[in-house]
Amino acid sequence: MIQLSRAEIEHLVTVDEGTVAAVRDAYVAIVDGRGNVPPVGHIAFPAANGDCHIKYGHIAGDPIFAVKIAAGFYDNPARGLPSSTGIILAISAETGEVRAILNDEGYLTDLRTGIGGAVATLALARADAADVLIVGSGIQARYQSRALAALAGQPLSFRIWGRSGEKTEAIVAELKRDGLDASVAPDLEAACREADIIITTTPSTEPLVRSDWVRPGTHITAMGADGPGKQELETVLVARADVRVADMKTQSLGHGEFSHARSAGLIGSDDCIELGGVLAGTLQGRRSDEDITIADLTGVATQDIAMARTVLERATVKQNSRD
Known part of the structure; x- marks a missing residue:
């Protein structure tokens, strides 16, 4: 299993050709039948001016599916904290094993958005x-x-x-x-x-x-x-x-x-x-x-799947190049 920090993820994906192509395809997957996207989970925290989204799904043919927890607490900047954070789990679509824990702290959500x-x-x-x-x-x-x-x-x-x-x-x-x-x-x-x-x-x-x-x-x-x-x-x-x-x-x-x-x-x-x-x-x-x-x-959720897949692919290539 791969575990990556935000800093490591930032080195793997940015506004580059491959990442943009993945995000575009994620939109298309919604309409061409490849996207399996259940309803979004929402938790509201009105007293803290915050909320949390749980998004998950699978794109047909992908080796992984993804589960993302993303939180937004909008008074955080006044506390010196970022307003958004989160984590993504990349899970094998063949065995159900957790393939990667992407502790991106909301970076992948911000980037794909x-x-x-x-x-x-x-x-x-x-x-x-x-x-x-x-x-x-x-x-x-x-x-x-x-x-x-x-x-x-x-x-x-x-x-x-x-x-x-x-x-x-x-x-x-x-x-x-x-x-x-x-x-x-x-x-x-x-x-x-x-x-x-x-x-x-x-x-x-x-x-x-x-x-x-x-x-x-x-x-x-x-x-x-x-x-x-x-x-x-x-x-x-x-x-x-x-x-x-x-x-x-x-x-x-x-x-x-x-x-x-x-x-x-x-x-x-x-x-x-x-x-x-x-x-x-x-x-x-x-x-x-x-x-x-x-x-x-x-x-x-197809965007989150596409981002997780892209990170995992690039992390694997990078690891193999070191071996």
Whole structure:
């Protein structure tokens, strides 16, 4: 059995070609029948402003299946602690033996979420979209910006909006050190009105982005509503969108960003498509430059499986090269 720390895992996977391909395929596995993804487990800790997700599943043909425990405690930064952590077990799909314990402390979740958001954004945004607004000043503001910049293939400008001016300034400084064109967005409404792409990354339980702030042609990738009660977009904005894309419809309509519009009777299952179909070319995403498109990414277990498999493959190659 292999046991890997976060530092060891960081040396094995990053925003690289193989990891991006694995995340893309994880989306496609949802729609082509390869993904066996049971319902997500949720534990809420409202007194501590935290929650925990348990995600697990298997991709047909893979030698392993994965079980992931991921926790988010959103007041942790004030204590000098990261807001997210977690661990993944990679288990043999042939014998049930534990093949690896990946003590990634949430790194693989953060990385695949960043890559997954970038993949969705680039699949649905206008080809000429260049002005990116990141809503939130947490860890995903960093991962979304870096992954999108790495995969876009063209210059982008990033504006960061957050409730904490100090945290927002710190993120902008980090992104500038990475060579990105980044600045603080002092006013959320004004920034939304000017953006080509809006990426929401907060654990908010009430809408932050209003419908009348969003102009035709805008793409929105909503990352934060990954559990019951969370919401970043005004419900009428979701209903207004021309194209609604879920990473997995049962999750998005059950507890994701789209669930609020569904509960209000404004949309149904037939009003959404799944991202894997767009990536596979079997479904059409954006149809015109005037479309408002929304990707609701709740995080799917196939991504965690793909990340665990990639880490295990690379760790095995590295170990064999030493022997």
